[in-house]
Amino acid sequence: MVWSEQDAAWADGIAVAKQYAAAHGHFLPPTTATWDGHPIGVWAKNARAAARRARENEELRAAGRPVPSAAGAMTEARRDELDAIDPGWCPAWDTAWQRCYRLVHNHVQAGATLPHDRWRRRGPGRGPRPVGHGAAVRMGAAAASTAVDPEEHPQPTSPAPAPSVSTAPADQGQAPGGGQ
Template identity: 85%
Template structure:
């Protein structure tokens, strides 16, 4: 068994796919500073945008199930809900990977945060900052 594992034997395709997705998320975060890719993003041949969208949906389902349990209500199904261990794994890569608010807003926030860390100033007007091909527009 150990020899098969050294040769790359995948005992569970689902676990192997998860591990591959997390590895790609780490690479993406190392370059972009976040794991909030647009849904259309592909990183080294891996559809990281769709993978991240699906991961956020699974985390939201887990959060909704937990809210139901806390309220003493029945949980219709745990199918598709992300485990706490998997959430922790992604939190270690980027604590903001699954915001409770719109991911577009969170991505903009992270881009501005990266800009401020690199340059040291906060932009004051729309169009002052373009990071990773995305234009920052402060709220009016």
């Protein structure tokens, strides 16, 4: 017997999240992702929004400021469930950047190597650009060269350099991203 539709939907989402993470090595699905007919990408986006709302409320309380509303904030027990699946499921920065980092991290942890692009100048003052590889590889390499390992720092406030993976030089500036 179902006592709460919200609890049943949460349990279904957690089950699908575990399957997705097992298959992909992370729980950072894009919003368009579906798994066995379940819109896991939208579910994860909503879960990240609720977790961020809870984090903001905790920061307000810690600063002694009033919390406008706790509505829509995720409970600590639910955050712990998702942290057990993937500690980096709700980064403070862009999820596309985190997803690329996790893909490169998992690739290197499996014993594979990263491609090393040949670099050439684009023109005066425009910096280097890679030759011969797609944007996804460059994004992943850039993410890996500046990333914080989510298993070491599950909820940092901003990305910081962690030279755990050696890659070819990346373009100057912030790591590329692409939204939720």
